[in-house]
Amino acid sequence: MNRAGNSKKRPPPSNTPPAGKHRATGNPTPSPPVGTLEDEFVDEDVFMDEGDEESLILRDMEEREAVSARSSTWARPPLSPAYLSNSQNIIFQQLEIDYVIRESHKELLPGSSGQAAVIRIFGVTREGHSVCCYVHGFEPYFYIACPPGMGPDDISHFHQILEGRMRESNKNASVPKFVRHIEMVQKRSIMYYQQQKSQTFLKITVALPTMVASCRGILDRGIHIDGLGMKSFQTYESNIVFALRFMVDRDIVGGNWIEVPTGKYKKDARTLSYCQLEFHCLYSDLISHAAEGEYSKMAPFRVLSFDIECAGRKGHFPEAKHDPVIQIANLVTLQGEDQPFVRNVMTLKSCAPIVGVDVMSFETEREVLLAWRDFIRDVDPDIIIGYNICKFDLPYLIERAATLGIDEFPLLGRVKNSRVRVRDSTFSSRQQGTRESKETTIEGRFQFDLFQAILRDYKLSSYSLNSVSAHFLSEQKEDVHHSIITDLQNGNAETRRRLAVYCLKDAYLPQRLLDKLMYIYNYVEMARVTGVPISFLLARGQSIKVLSQLLRKSKQKNLVLPNAKQSGSEQGTYEGATVLEAKTGFYEKPIATLDFASLYPSIMMAYNLCYCTLVTPEDVRKLNLSPEQINKTPSGETFVKQSLQKGILPEILEELIAARKRAKADLKEAKDPLEKAVLDGRQLALKISANSVYGFTGATIGQLPCLEISSSVTSYGRQMIEQTKKFVEDKFTTLGGYEYNAEVIYGDTDSVMVQFGVSDVEAAMNLGREAAEYISGTFIKFDKMDTKGIETVRRDNCLLVKNLVTESLHKILIDRDVPGAAEYVKNTISDLLMNRIDLSLLVITKGLTKTGDDYEVKSAHGELAERMRKRDAATAPNVGDRVPYVIIKAAKGAKAYERSEDPIYVLQNNIPIDPNYYLENQISKPLLRIFEPVLKNASKELLHGSHTRSISITTPSNSGIMKFAKKQLSCVGCKVPISNGTLCQRCKGREAELYCKNVSQVSDLEEVFGRLWTQCQECQGSLHQDVLCTSRDCPIFYRRMKAQKDMxxxxxxxxxxxF
Amino acid sequence: MESMEIDSDKVQQRKQSNYSYLDERFEIQKEMYRGQQYSQIYFARLHLMRTLLYSFAPTWKPHLPVCKVLGLEEGKECIIVGTLFKHMKLKPCVLDEYSKERSVTPLVKPHNFMHPDDNLILEDESGRVKLGGSALSPAIYVTGVVVALHGKETSAGEFFVEDVLEAGLPPQIERPLDLQEDKYVLLLSGLCIGSTSSNPLQFQLLVDHITGHLGDDEEIGLASQIVHVVIAGNSVEFPRKLFTGQNLASKDQSTLYEPIKELDIMLNQIAAGVSVDIMPGLNDPANFALPQQPLNRCLFPGSAPYNTFRSCTNPHSFDVDNIRFLGTSGQNIDDLEKYSEAESKLDFVERTLRWRHLAPTAPNTLGCYPFTDRDPFLIETCPHVYFVGNQDKYDNRLLKGSEGQLVRLICIPKFCETGIAVAVNLRNLECHTISFSTQIS
Structure with a gap:
């Protein structure tokens, strides 16, 4: 994914680009405030290369008629005469905003010369025309506080000194002037409550965005000024990426509509991009439309979803250095339509036709790659999606083209002559561990990798495309292992067609996921609400969103934000949220949950907590504030009340909450499903944004941490929970005239659970409502009891635990059948011991984050991955994969990590699983937690009853001793060895019974066999072809294998x- | 075949007939589970049916070219032949067991999974295409039927169907015309011995009737005309639940074994007088997948020694006096009822004959052995009597084919619920019921 501020840039030819900085991902909201990693936002100047490489491409295009013949059906609608004659206002929805360095525009800015930063906006008009808008005249700047004693006359001197220092540190920049101007402005710092309205700041405008940082460095270190001596300066707003600076100043939010009136834009004779409408304008001529009414709609973006297949060598995962790209499947959909208008697949070697799909076959890999490039050029997608495209598909294509020496391949961007670049980056977060990642930059096209988005937004047990589709689309996908792909490719046109169908499905599913999860709507709305470019949302954390809102608000209030590094707050930790000790027990009477609707935002609003309302301890003494004017928070900080100074954060929050209310009200009114999608995305974005404000203030390495605020918030939260408990328990008593004494049984961050003692739900709800009214000043709403957060959602438990817990809870809570639940548990345990449990229920899955050697402590899945690598490197899991395993019986005293085994291997070799491991390490704890409150002697009853007496263990077929064992015919009834026939003499009389038993086993197996295999046929979408799928994420995969073997x-x- | 002594002085002779057994193709002998899948049976089915349908094409639509799914061109009219696949929204799926959400109430009535959104897809080994148009009703067809379609591909990539050709009734062996006397084959099903609805008295009456121990001379005369008896499945109630792996308690053993013993005793009596075929059904101690293999002879120590006793497969096919019988214990029709619609059960029966396939839904929704080189359920020869066991009520119909074929379609009711057996007259294919209902009305 793009690191927007840091991407789409090309280093000046002579310079080496700065190494990609370590990056953190965003945290889920509300983010844990302490120790959050946040990335540093830096601008990086990219110099526009205006040389001419086009001839190369054009020559090449003529040869490639297969593709150009089709391009008429792919191309965007032609421009109307009004557009061609420049007699129409250009209105477009922007998707990407970045900047490039180029010579300043002579016509638009006659006065200036030299290199300048030019803002570049890509977007789409309502008619579906692609737009590239160059905005001139906007210059990077920041503030410093004007040192006392410096007057307007001193500025030019200061300017000279600064210019001199800048020249020293930027030797090879070709700008006539580094510091463009310095002017005096009246502003106020956002930090701390201040009585005077404003003070003097110096606004320093520099030539290029990167110079902001270098100038900040100079000022940080201090410069010598005559008369004032050596002085270092606190800078303000010097850490804001240029694109965001521009958007804030021009009131542009991510994904909104922009209008440039006719006459205000100029089209150059020579275009720099492949966009239909490319023009230049002055930044002051842009009109930004708020996302309302007509302008809340979406332009018909072109979304390309693609997938590639590579033919790997036996035993290896495909590598671009060696293995060819054999197929590329593409689907192009217009945003808002439900069917793709282009469906094609490009194949290496012939491929039989596929209904409804344009199959293009080529003889060489070079042709395949170039056909794809031409396709991208012609179809001109605005958004490129896929599954794991950022880490695999795109880098693979680029690297493969480089290996084959196809220089003209990576011209995939919208900007002429700009090659796609790939670079390695390390992606590191507490949540996901360290991952090697790749960044591919395609200028002007927004990449949206569903894998990354889902990884970030959802907690799942597996992130393979198959299990993600199963989860969200309730659809299993056929999974062809990469080791089979080469065989299919080396077959005939029919087998390659098979592969193409598979490849197409892989291209289709990301599109379905995108639609189903409403990603486009949700992300565009999030960008609109928070005001950042859409590409920031995937690549950046939460804090940039809050920063963007803070900047916008500050600008209205004439406030400036200090640079984070120098913020005065003490770095440290503070006490987090409170959790009332849960009173364990089984509550048969209904429990009312008092849920404080968005507690933290409410606290911040109620107590006016903000940077600009915080009073420093000195000021508390100095300013002589009366107690009515201030709030002292439970954590000991002082904030002024609204009457003196309204906080900016509360104001942002109020607006967000009001906007959410409005969006929800509109949502109710809305009829059109597309409009509904937009509004729903918006209200969700607003909710998330409101919740992330608190986290922003607590992020110690963040943009503007202020622990005084965050610790005050949590201290109020704790107080609120405890007060509620007290209120409820004091008021709802038999003494107070109520039927029962209420009891608070649990409370956490933002909810309190109360047992009012009444036995019907309606009465409990009424009492709850009464309590809510009683606890004034907070918003309380009601919710149903939920079983979230119990073992059912823990990812590293096996499915059996999840099923057991869910079913038991259901039986106990809904059916109110405790004996039934116990019986169910006992039966399941008995099944486990008797080896009758479906193996897939016992599979434990863990993500492999490092290779075996890197783990300090040996882990079951790490060890297994190593062992599997030794068996067959091709099918062994790689770093980043989730490793499925089961625990098998092994020699006494073997460590747990030695007992992990690949489920397939277990099936193939009849290796016995270790039921005791599952009983003791997986099942027992969660079960006892559920049953102890409701069942006497739960442990004894459930885990050690008579049902645990009989056990059955399979005989492994590969263990040492079995190789020497000879199979002897034995009586079916009693296993006594016999020489021939079926039964021994003693069992002859039980013939019918034993036969019935045998036949019923076969009968059950046959039924299962049929259901499983026909299901797999259904998934693969073909009756006449064998099932090839080897998806280990599929819940029935192991069962299907087992059924075949058992049968x-x-x-x-x-x-x-x-006989 | 055999004569018997009757109490009266007058000895009536049971009529004779020639029986030949035609079940070889339903028998699974050496075939093994070696990892084969279901694609092969579909392939075999398509291959045979396509050859047949191709041969009809020139007379059906002489001017139209024949295409494969792959060869379709937009807008070009043609004939395609392939296997239908019905995409069904409500079709139960084994994956549902793993779904996260548990639904409190079942969403559909358990007996039928139809939904207005169901649609048909035609597939051959080259690919599949979605079918459009109103000529082909998704409510009638099921997955696995092979048909020829006339139509053209639309711009949306669908195949717009204008006309449908089914294989139609297969050719029939000539019915012997020299049958002068009435001879009956008695069909019954669903004895369900051991279930609560089974009534031992009813069955005893039936046995006594067959063996000529009941009624006056006239009745005995009728009984003597019964030349063959077929028991079409579900003879005992076989409690599968008892076999979850644990050793059986002795009490369970008897509940299990008693019905079989009782059945053996009854069969013993019948077999002593007339030839009898027993077919396995869904509830019998037999395997699950079609074709169900004969009930093991070890279950019938009493009757098995008689050469008049035959344990047969399901489906079952035989000739009596050159009249061809074909029948099942009902699973094929019950499955059709779940996945398609018709006004009466006989319509389903008729359809399978017109599709020339006994069980099109196998293996998709009906358990079936994964055959590798053949599809035993194809109906190559039209039977004269086509019966289906274990239906809710008795029904029959005489079907006339375009080439003069005459087939009697029969739904045999469950005996334990109705007390009805069906007698088919070999001479004219007429049939009537014999009721042993002991309900005193």
Whole structure:
């Protein structure tokens, strides 16, 4: 994904680019405030290369008629005469905003010369025309506080000194002037409550965005000024990326509509991009439309979803250095339509036709790659989506083209002559561990990798495309292992067609996910609400969103934000949220949950907590504030009340909450499903944004941390929970005239659970409502009891635990059938011990974040991955994969990590699983937690009852001793060895019974066999072809394998009766 | 075949007939589970049916070219032949067991999974195409039927169907015309011995009737005309639940074994007088997948020694006096009822004959052995009598084919619920019921 501020840039030819900085991902909201990693935002100047490489491409295009013949059906609608004659206002929805360095525009800015930063906006008009808008005249700047004693006359001198220092540190920049101007402005710092309205600041405008940082460095270190001596300066707003600076100043929010009136824009004779409408304008001529009414709609963006297949060598994961790209499947959909208008697949070597799909076959890989490039150029997608495209598909294509020496391939961007660049970056967060990642920059096209988005937004047990589609689309996808792909490719046109169908499905699913999860709507709305470019949302954390809102608000209030590094707050930790000790027990009477609607935002608003209302301890003494004017928070900080100074954060929050209310009201009114999608995305974005404000103030390495605020918030929160408990328990008593004494049984961050003692739900709700009214000043709403947060959602438990817990809870809570639940548990445990449990229920999955050697402590899945690598490197899991395993029986005293095994291997070799491990390490704790309050002697009853007496263990077929064992015919009834026939003499009389038993086993297996295999046929979407799928994420994969194996054994057994 | 002594002085001779057994193709002998999948049975089915349908094409639509799914061109009219696949929204899916949300109430009535959004897809080994147009009703067809379609591909990539050709009734062996006397084959099903609805008295009456121990001379005369008896499935109630792996308690053993013993005793009596075929059904101690293999002879120590006793497969096919019988214990029709619609059960029966396939839904929704080189359920020869066991009520219909084929379609009711057995007259294919209902009205 793009690191927007840091991307789409090309280093000046002579310079080496700065190494990609370590990056953190955003945290889920509300983010844990302490120790949050946040990235540093830096601008990086990219110099426009205006040389001419086009001839190369054009020559090449003529040869590629297969693609150009189709381009008429792919191309964007032609421009109307009004557009061509420049007699129409250009209105477009922007998707990306960045900047480039180029010579300043002579016509628009006659006065200036040299290099300048030019803002570049990509977007789409309502008619579907692509737009590239160059905005001139906006210059990077920041503030410093004007040192006391410096007057307007001293500025030019100061300017000279600064210019001199800048020249020293930027030797090879070709700008006539580094510091463009310095002017005096009246502003106020956002930090601390101040009585005077404003003070003097110096606004320093520099030539290029990167110079902000270098100038800040100079001022940080201090410069010598005559008369004042050596002086270092606190800078303000010097850490804001240029694009965001521009957007804040021009009131542009991410994904909104921008209008440039006719006459105000100029089209250059020579265009720099492939966009249909490319023009230049002055920044002051842009009109930014708020996302309301007509302008809340979405332009018809072109969304390309693609997937590639590579033919790997046996035993290796495909590598671009060696393995060819054999197929590329593409689907292009117009935003808002439900069917793609282009469906095609490009294949290496012939491929049989596919209904409804344009199959293009080529003889060489070079042709495939170039066809794809031409396709991208012609179809001109605004958004490129796929599954894991950022880490795999795109870098692979680029690297492969480089290996093959196809220089003209990586011209995929919208900007002429600009090559796609790939660079490595390390992606590191507490949440996901360290991952190697790649960044591919395609100028003007927004990449949206569904894998990254889902990884970030959802907690799932597996992130393979298959399990993600199963989860969100309730659809299993056929999974062809990459080791089979080469065989299919080396077959004939039919087998390659098979592969193409698979490849197309992989391209189609990301599009379905995008639609289903409403990603476009949600992200555009989030960008609109928070005001950042859309590309920031995936690549950046939460804090940039809050910063953007803070900047916008500060600008209205004439406030400036100090640079984070120098913020005066003490770095440290503070006490977090409170959790009331839960009173364990089984509550048969209904429990009312008092849920403080958005507690933290409410506190910040109620107590006017903000940077600009915080009073420093000295000021508390100095300013002589009366107690009515201030609030002292439970954590000991002082904030002034609204009457003196309204906080900016509360104001932002109020607006967000009011906007959410409005969006929800509109949502109710809305009829059109698209409009609904927009509004729903908006209200969600508003909710998340409101919740992330608190986290922003607590992020110690963030943009503007202020622990005084965050610790005050949590201290109020704690107080609120405790007060509520007290209120409820004091008021709802038998003494107070109520039927029962109420009891608070649990409370956490923002909710309190109360047992009022009444036995029907309606009465409990009424009492709850009464309590809510009683606890004034806070918003309380009601919710139903939920089983969230219990073992059912823990990812590293096996499915059996999840099923057991869910079913038991259901039986106990909903059916109110405790004995039934216990019986169910006992049966399941008995099944486990008798080896009758479906293996897939026992599979434990863990993510492999490092290779085996890197783990300090040996882990079950790490060890297994190593062992599997030794068996077959091709099918072994790689770093980043989730490793499925089961725990098997092994020698006494073997460590748990030695007992992990690949489920397939277990099935193939009849390796016995270790039921005791599952009983003791997986099942027992969660079960006892549920049953202890409701069942006497739960442990004894459930885990050690008579049902645990009989056990059955399979005989492994690969263990040492079994290789020497000889199979001896034995009686089906009692296993006594016999020489021939089916039964021993003693069992002859039980013939019918034993036969019935045998036949019923076969019968059950046959039923399962049929259902499983026909389901797999259904998934793969073909009746006449064998199922190839090897998706280990599919819940029935192991079962299907087992059914096939068991069936063969059972049939053989049954055949012994035919005498 | 055999004569018997009757109490009266007058000895009536049971009529004779020639029986030949035609179940070889339903038998699974050496075939093994070796990891084969279901694609092969579909392939075999498509291959045979396509050859047949192709041969009809020139007379059906002489001017139209025949295409494969892959060869379709937009707007070009043609004939395609392939296997239908019905995409069904409500079709239960084994994956549902794993779904996260538990639904409190089942969403559909358990007996039918139809939904207005169901749609048909035609598939051959080259690919599949979605079918449009109103010529082909998704309510009638099911997955697995092979048909020829006339139509053209639309711009949306669908195949717009204008006309449908089914294989129609297969050719029939000539019915012997020299049958002068009435001879009956008695069909019954669903004895359900051991279930609560089974009534031992009813069954005893039936046995006594067949063996000529009941009624006056006239009745005995009728009984003597019964030349063959077929028991079409579900003879005992077989409690599968008892077999969850644990060793059986002795009490369970008897509940399990008693019905089989009782059945053996009854069969013993019948077999002593007339030839009898027993077919396995869904509830019998037999395997699950079609074709169900014969009930093991070890279950019938009493009757098995008789050469008049035959344990047969389901489906079952045989000739009596050159009259061809074909029938099942009902699973094929019950499954059709779940996945398609018709006004009566006989319509389903008729459809399978017109599709020339006994169980099109196998293997998709009906359990079936994964055959590798053949599809035993194809109906190559039209039977004279086509019966289906274990239906809710008795029904029959005489079907006339375009080439003069005459087929009697029969739904045999469950005996335990109705007390009805069905007698088919070999001479004219007429049939009537014999009721042993002991309900005193």
């Amino acid at each position: 063969a054994v059972a049939k053989q057994q049954l055949d012994r009766w035919s």
